[in-house]
Amino acid sequence: MATEILSAPTKTEEAPTQGQARQKLEFRIGNEAAALAACDVGYHVMGYFPITPSTEVAENLSKMQAEGKHDIVLVAGDGEHGAAGICYGAALGGGRVLNATSSQGVLYALEQLPVQAGTRVPMVLNIAARAVSGPLDIRGDHSDIYYTLNTGWIILCARDPQAVYDMNFAAVKIGEHADVCLPVIVVYDGFFTSHQKRRIQVFDDPEALRGFLGTRPDLPTPLDTEHPATFGAYMNDPDLINNKVQLSQAMQAARRVIPEVFAELEALTGRSYPVMDAYRMEDAEEAVVLLNSAAETAKEAADELRAKGRKVGVLSPNVLRPFPAEEFREQLRGVKAVTIGDRADSYGAGGGNLSLEVRAAIQEDPANDTRVISRIYGLGGKDFYAADALAFFDLAGQVAASGKVAEPFAYHGATPGKPGRGARPGLPPIRAEEVSQPMAHVKRNVSTGRLDVELEPLWKMTAVPKRVSPGHGACPGCGAFPTLHQVYNALQGDVVVLFQTGCAMVVTTGYPNTAHRINYIHNLFQNGAATLSGLVEMYHERMRRGEVPESKDITFVMISGDGGMDIGMGPAIGAAIRNHRMMILEYDNQGYMNTGAQLSYSTPLGHRTATSEVGKKLPGKRYHHKDTAQIFAACHLPYVFTASEGYPEDLMRKVAKAQFYAKNEGLVYGKILSYCPLNWKVADDAGQPVLQAAIDSCFFPLYEIEHGHTTLTYDPDASDRRHPVSDWLGLMGKTKHLLKPDNAEIVAGIQAETDRRWARIKALHEHPLL
Amino acid sequence: MNRAVRLPHTDRFFEARFESIGGLGAHAAGQVLATAAVLNLGLNGAHFSSYGSEKKGSLVRSFVRLGPGEQPIRTSTPVEAPDAVIVFHAVLLGNPGTFAGMRKDGVFIYNAQAGTIPAELAALPKTVRVVRVDALGIAVEENSRPNAVLLGTLCSQFPFLDAEVILAALCAEFAGKHPEAVAHNERAFRRGATEFEAIENVGRAEGDLPIAKPEPEWGYETQPAGGLLPAPGNMAWNDLSASRTGWLPVLHGDKCIHCGVCDLVCPDMCLVWGDGKEGGKFERELMGVDYRYCKGCLRCIESCPTGALTKDAETPGLADRLRVRLFPELIS
Numbered sequence A: 001m002a003t004e005i006l007s008a009p010t011k012t013e014e015a016p017t018q019g020q021a022r023q024k025l026e027f028r029i030g031n032e033a034a035a036l037a038a039c040d041v042g043y044h045v046m047g048y049f050p051i052t053p054s055t056e057v058a059e060n061l062s063k064m065q066a067e068g069k070h071d072i073v074l075v076a077g078d079g080e081h082g083a084a085g086i087c088y089g090a091a092l093g094g095g096r097v098l099n100a101t102s103s104q105g106v107l108y109a110l111e112q113l114p115v116q117a118g119t120r121v122p123m124v125l126n127i128a129a130r131a132v133s134g135p136l137d138i139r140g141d142h143s144d145i146y147y148t149l150n151t152g153w154i155i156l157c158a159r160d161p162q163a164v165y166d167m168n169f170a171a172v173k174i175g176e177h178a179d180v181c182l183p184v185i186v187v188y189d190g191f192f193t194s195h196q197k198r199r200i201q202v203f204d205d206p207e208a209l210r211g212f213l214g215t216r217p218d219l220p221t222p223l224d225t226e227h228p229a230t231f232g233a234y235m236n237d238p239d240l241i242n243n244k245v246q247l248s249q250a251m252q253a254a255r256r257v258i259p260e261v262f263a264e265l266e267a268l269t270g271r272s273y274p275v276m277d278a279y280r281m282e283d284a285e286e287a288v289v290l291l292n293s294a295a296e297t298a299k300e301a302a303d304e305l306r307a308k309g310r311k312v313g314v315l316s317p318n319v320l321r322p323f324p325a326e327e328f329r330e331q332l333r334g335v336k337a338v339t340i341g342d343r344a345d346s347y348g349a350g351g352g353n354l355s356l357e358v359r360a361a362i363q364e365d366p367a368n369d370t371r372v373i374s375r376i377y378g379l380g381g382k383d384f385y386a387a388d389a390l391a392f393f394d395l396a397g398q399v400a401a402s403g404k405v406a407e408p409f410a411y412h413g414a415t416p417g418k419p420g421r422g423a424r425p426g427l428p429p430i431r432a433e434e435v436s437q438p439m440a441h442v443k444r445n446v447s448t449g450r451l452d453v454e455l456e457p458l459w460k461m462t463a464v465p466k467r468v469s470p471g472h473g474a475c476p477g478c479g480a481f482p483t484l485h486q487v488y489n490a491l492q493g494d495v496v497v498l499f500q501t502g503c504a505m506v507v508t509t510g511y512p513n514t515a516h517r518i519n520y521i522h523n524l525f526q527n528g529a530a531t532l533s534g535l536v537e538m539y540h541e542r543m544r545r546g547e548v549p550e551s552k553d554i555t556f557v558m559i560s561g562d563g564g565m566d567i568g569m570g571p572a573i574g575a576a577i578r579n580h581r582m583m584i585l586e587y588d589n590q591g592y593m594n595t596g597a598q599l600s601y602s603t604p605l606g607h608r609t610a611t612s613e614v615g616k617k618l619p620g621k622r623y624h625h626k627d628t629a630q631i632f633a634a635c636h637l638p639y640v641f642t643a644s645e646g647y648p649e650d651l652m653r654k655v656a657k658a659q660f661y662a663k664n665e666g667l668v669y670g671k672i673l674s675y676c677p678l679n680w681k682v683a684d685d686a687g688q689p690v691l692q693a694a695i696d697s698c699f700f701p702l703y704e705i706e707h708g709h710t711t712l713t714y715d716p717d718a719s720d721r722r723h724p725v726s727d728w729l730g731l732m733g734k735t736k737h738l739l740k741p742d743n744a745e746i747v748a749g750i751q752a753e754t755d756r757r758w759a760r761i762k763a764l765h766e767h768p769l770l
Numbered sequence B: 001m002n003r004a005v006r007l008p009h010t011d012r013f014f015e016a017r018f019e020s021i022g023g024l025g026a027h028a029a030g031q032v033l034a035t036a037a038v039l040n041l042g043l044n045g046a047h048f049s050s051y052g053s054e055k056k057g058s059l060v061r062s063f064v065r066l067g068p069g070e071q072p073i074r075t076s077t078p079v080e081a082p083d084a085v086i087v088f089h090a091v092l093l094g095n096p097g098t099f100a101g102m103r104k105d106g107v108f109i110y111n112a113q114a115g116t117i118p119a120e121l122a123a124l125p126k127t128v129r130v131v132r133v134d135a136l137g138i139a140v141e142e143n144s145r146p147n148a149v150l151l152g153t154l155c156s157q158f159p160f161l162d163a164e165v166i167l168a169a170l171c172a173e174f175a176g177k178h179p180e181a182v183a184h185n186e187r188a189f190r191r192g193a194t195e196f197e198a199i200e201n202v203g204r205a206e207g208d209l210p211i212a213k214p215e216p217e218w219g220y221e222t223q224p225a226g227g228l229l230p231a232p233g234n235m236a237w238n239d240l241s242a243s244r245t246g247w248l249p250v251l252h253g254d255k256c257i258h259c260g261v262c263d264l265v266c267p268d269m270c271l272v273w274g275d276g277k278e279g280g281k282f283e284r285e286l287m288g289v290d291y292r293y294c295k296g297c298l299r300c301i302e303s304c305p306t307g308a309l310t311k312d313a314e315t316p317g318l319a320d321r322l323r324v325r326l327f328p329e330l331i332s
């Protein structure tokens, strides 16, 4: 090994602080930095909805809350639109408010963002930037953040975890400044920053921090009943334009306020954030412009080129709104050529938003003669290496030398592909006759008008070709797949499925591979039911017009997780009310498992999830599980059922009925309890006993509602198998804390709610009309 | 803590790459290492992992980058040319990416039982130090996890990674939530630091290995527009054997009544059925398991009413011997 050197030791206690505030060293990822800052700010309320890669902000706050480190009220929205609404309402209430989201979450919240800016209600939104769908991509780029450029929010860019921490304080103060009074976004790169541990300095000085933050200034609030006011009056021309002048003036004021606040913060921390981060730009003739983490990589490349004598530098704005146009003009005046990289395209515009705005800024400067090269890079999380930055400098170098821009706009780092290569071939399609043998025989019972089902023996079902191939990436023991397998066994003929976002979707399709052997659609889990209902209507209309042969006989099935029935509840209810001929099957694993097990509304009381942590101050989830089956029952559907993969025959009988109703009468909804060994924290092979215990405790009653008539299909009372819920709760890691004496009240609460709901279902079962 | 730390190189970062499978604890190992290096050894550092989906059993890479305390770390890109590669599961040796960019003066540590030396190791540079440790075996004996063992081995190979400091960080990681695990992990770590085997003369390559530039199968000139994927069920090409953690189900045909119960609980659709023998008792028969897809969850065993499926320890070659293919004409 080469020469060894001595590294200067840094003592934890003596962190290199040049600021006035006491600080300490931590090693944190960007999301933790945001959560620590939130804890230090001591927000009143956080409204959020989980989405990768920003979820950990709420998760960390839940953990810290369980340990008693703060008392921010964490409210899980029904989706990001709901979360944004929660935040808006809370912010109107006069306290400090926080949110964190990414990607589709930003887009789903987007509708609320201009509302909040236009009505001038400050709060802070952290965005861990990620590619927007479709196709769905969970990794980092800037396509989400670019959608927020026109919302009237201030946008601060945090290039590393330290900046995430620092800017979260600046954001509070900038937004609340009397001359600004706007909500503020802090954006950092998904994964590159959100998930990378770095050394950071954090405040160890509550006093200094309080001095900096002060209290939220008094703004008009509907909680002030002595001064009645109308918040959000409807406003047309000629008034609206004047409201926007004010908003634009607030942005102008922010140009002054932001550097002031940054300077104040610097006095405390010793860390400075100029509006424009200009690296080695003093005499630069060639430059690259990049946002956030990629700019840091480019600095390494700049050092390398500087060492070789090239006059290069890197520009990277710390503030995106208001746009630092003047700073760009200043910095680029002496630059011959600049490559501007955008981590998202403005399709058809000849450049991403950053590049277009820099071009617009410098054309106002008569002294500017900089040539501009626009490049789209790093989409969907594609890494940006120093070699990529060198390529950007080379482009600028060539243009500086020739004075000509050969290719003003292009994508950098895409792959053309080679002929003859591609996805691995699929399995042979399943022929119609292979799935035409019924495994369940459905007959209408003339006396009751309801359906009777007779199942073929289980061994016979092994001949049904599997509509999902093996090779998918679910965890060992995952219950979503036995559920799917049992559902498919009972379905006869052609099936078209739509999966909403969730574990079953993610693990069955990873481009260029799919486990689906039949036609499959994914749409995001807030809108699958609407999408499938559109397809169903097109199918029937095209059949009516003779464009689809009458001999076709497709069954339409939507597969959703329980989370999809939170965020997607509105469209699902809409489809139910419209009574389309389709079915919605929900595999209920009691949480948002795909994103790492956050609470869903179907998570039972007291259960531990990543956003309902357990500690001395928090005993798991605070409210009871959602009774989704009864919500759909209230839509008066032809058929609603509950089932579990732990009771395959019961499940398959119900699915056979569901197919009959979905083809002949209208919408069917089924809620299917499915095992999740990873997040229930149980052994992979314990699905059966755990599901059995949930059902025997009457926590999850198995029943069906046919044309409004409720029938229990399994009655633990009658078979003398009924157990207290504690017998079930004791089986799972996620609930074992509940059996401690301290939590007896919670278990009693679960038992009481279980008994109450069970008694109701039983009464419905017994009543001839219900 | 005041100590002077000797990094192996003056002109670049020390970079380590953990090659693993979700659930084996590579992310936690990288985190413990980097946290201790930054908070207790006075180094600057970064740690992160590559994520696809975060399911148990999927491929995970974890990266650690360390430098002198006063040197900023700017880049956030994955480690391309590692000084140390730590392989958590021997099946990963079959993946060329595992070796990519290996530095010629680096250390390559892999988890495997003693025995034949995997042929794949020939891809390594001649001058690399190759170290084998039975991390799984030690972990099972000590009621710990392979990551504790492998961290111990890693520290034993790089003197600047002060074993006591790293061990303290490992203990601290568990002290809160699982205080009972601390002693187990400590024993596993210490055994990892001593019970390894240095394997001589395996690498054949000259110099540093080239860094990997993985290319997608399809590009913009070849990929169907709109992300359409006209290849039904082509996930069947995936091999999931690596998801198993030491156990697999074995079918005993004599006890099987071919009832079909197990088929309904297998999440991986890897039980192979065929038509029963002519004139035989059964119309359909369970023929065996396609272990290419079996993740070893053992749910089938739990469901079987006759004990025809048993939980067996997976010895090398067992799955290959017993495997019955689901798609014999297509997928070997």
Ligand SMILES: Cc1ncc(C[n+]2csc(CCOP(=O)(O)OP(=O)(O)O)c2C)c(N)n1
Pocket: A049, A050, A051, A052, A080, A104, A105, A108, A501, A502, A503, A504, A524, A525, A526, A560, A561, A562, A563, A564, A565, A589, A591, A592, A593, A594, A595, A600
């Ligand atoms: C608008 C939007 N918000 C959030 C997400 C992130 N997200 C993807 S799947 C998922 C959870 C799904 O939970 P569930 O429907 O219960 O399915 P499971 O993963 O548990 O199988 C979340 C929160 C998203 N993709 N889009």
Ligand code: SF4
Pocket: A473, A474, A475, A476, A477, A478, A479, A480, A503, A504, A507, A589, A593, A594, A675, A676, A677, A678, A679, B055, B056
């Ligand atoms: S997290 Fe749970 S639901 Fe998701 S794949 Fe794993 S076991 Fe299945």
Ligand code: SF4
Pocket: B255, B256, B257, B258, B259, B260, B261, B262, B263, B286, B303, B304, B305, B306, B307, B308, B309
């Ligand atoms: S459950 Fe047991 S007896 Fe029944 S088919 Fe499976 S292995 Fe054979």
Ligand code: SF4
Pocket: A477, B248, B249, B265, B266, B267, B268, B269, B270, B271, B289, B293, B294, B295, B296, B297, B298, B299, B300, B301
């Ligand atoms: S252990 Fe059994 S149930 Fe689990 S994947 Fe393997 S064959 Fe299927």
Ligand SMILES: [Mg+2]
Pocket: A561, A562, A563, A587, A588, A589, A590, A591, A592, A593, A600
């Ligand atoms: Mg779920």
